[in-house]
Amino acid sequence: MEDYVKVATSLPPTGQLPTLIGISLILGLGKGGVPGLATVATATTVLTAPSDVPGGLGYAVALMVPILTIIDVYAAYLHRAALDWNTVWVLLPTSFVGMVLGQVLDKHMTDKGARLLVGIILLGILTLRTWKDVLIYLFPNWAIRNQLSGDSKELKVEIRKEGSMDSAEAEELLDNRNQYEEDDTEQVESGMSVSKNATTKIKKHQLSPARQLLWSCIVGIIGGMATMLTNSMGPILNVYLLSVAKLSPQSYIGTRAMFFCFLNLGKLPIRVMGGTLGLSMMPLVVGLGVVAVMGVFLAKPIMLGMAEKTFVKLEMGVVLFAGLRLCYMGMK
Numbered sequence: 001m002e003d004y005v006k007v008a009t010s011l012p013p014t015g016q017l018p019t020l021i022g023i024s025l026i027l028g029l030g031k032g033g034v035p036g037l038a039t040v041a042t043a044t045t046v047l048t049a050p051s052d053v054p055g056g057l058g059y060a061v062a063l064m065v066p067i068l069t070i071i072d073v074y075a076a077y078l079h080r081a082a083l084d085w086n087t088v089w090v091l092l093p094t095s096f097v098g099m100v101l102g103q104v105l106d107k108h109m110t111d112k113g114a115r116l117l118v119g120i121i122l123l124g125i126l127t128l129r130t131w132k133d134v135l136i137y138l139f140p141n142w143a144i145r146n147q148l149s150g151d152s153k154e155l156k157v158e159i160r161k162e163g164s165m166d167s168a169e170a171e172e173l174l175d176n177r178n179q180y181e182e183d184d185t186e187q188v189e190s191g192m193s194v195s196k197n198a199t200t201k202i203k204k205h206q207l208s209p210a211r212q213l214l215w216s217c218i219v220g221i222i223g224g225m226a227t228m229l230t231n232s233m234g235p236i237l238n239v240y241l242l243s244v245a246k247l248s249p250q251s252y253i254g255t256r257a258m259f260f261c262f263l264n265l266g267k268l269p270i271r272v273m274g275g276t277l278g279l280s281m282m283p284l285v286v287g288l289g290v291v292a293v294m295g296v297f298l299a300k301p302i303m304l305g306m307a308e309k310t311f312v313k314l315e316m317g318v319v320l321f322a323g324l325r326l327c328y329m330g331m332k
Contacts, residue, residue: 028295098224
């Protein structure tokens with residue numbers, strides 16, 4: 001461990017301190033809400049593992065666990081007004097079950113097999129949650145006539161009375177409906193109306209409580225396994241929070257941060273007992289944690305200035321990239 005700390009706290013060409021500072025800042029921006037950056041930072045962390053230090057990969061990954069915990073605590077505090085505690089409590093039990101299963105599977109699966117399995121599962125979940133949106137985008141006229149877009153029966157009857165409409169008219173109708181939904185606001189616990197970026201949930205197309213519970217069990221177990229096998233629960237959780245729980249961007253960031261805070265706190269004793277995290281790494285952890293918190297602070301104005309529709313599309317794009325990347329790494 002001392003050899004790794006020496007490399008991590010030294011300057012180039014033999015040291016990695018500037019690289020780790022950059023990764024921490026990017027990680028903070030990603031955790032603060034800028035889509036895609038957290039995934040980039042996590043992937044880059046693996047590349048910093050020194051090949052000449054025995055167990056270097058384990059130390060590099062373990063170093064990020066307390067830093068992530070610090071970031072998540074601050075991000076959750078920053079967005080506490082819109083944090084959805086119900087979603088956190090629903091996901092945690094099944095996630096810990098998944099972590100236990102993942103620990104068992106880790107002894108019987110290769111790294112490539114684990115990446116391929118998680119990648120396929122991630123792409124499958126993404127497909128299940130977005131296939132309707134894809135059809136609506138490609139065939140808007142057909143989507144309206146078959147109520148795939150969620151339009152009311154009255155609108156469907158009106159369309160049939162007026163006759164057929166071309167794709168441009170259908171797209172305009174769908175855009176108008178989406179714009180109306182995006183402008184909705186919701187009362188928070190204090191009873192005051194807040195802007196759409198500060199709401200707890202998006203009102204459109206909510207699933208029934210039973211279906212939400214089923215999805216939470218699936219995502220919790222699979223995600224818990226993924227975080228132990230490949231440290232890749234983030235993309236799976238993103239799909240659930242945005243497409244199933246229907247959280248607004250600000251609530252998504254706070255809820256995601258609080259959830260991972262609990263999850264990472266559970267990982268800390270495992271890393272300590274495994275010998276990959278110790279007191280000699282704490283000064284480095286504190287310093288990089290401060291840099292990461294600065295990233296979270298800088299990310300908030302960027303996130304608040306981003307349209308909700310754009311935010312969701314970017315996050316779904318990152319999920320798609322992560323799934324394809326895991327599959328590629330598992331097959332090469």
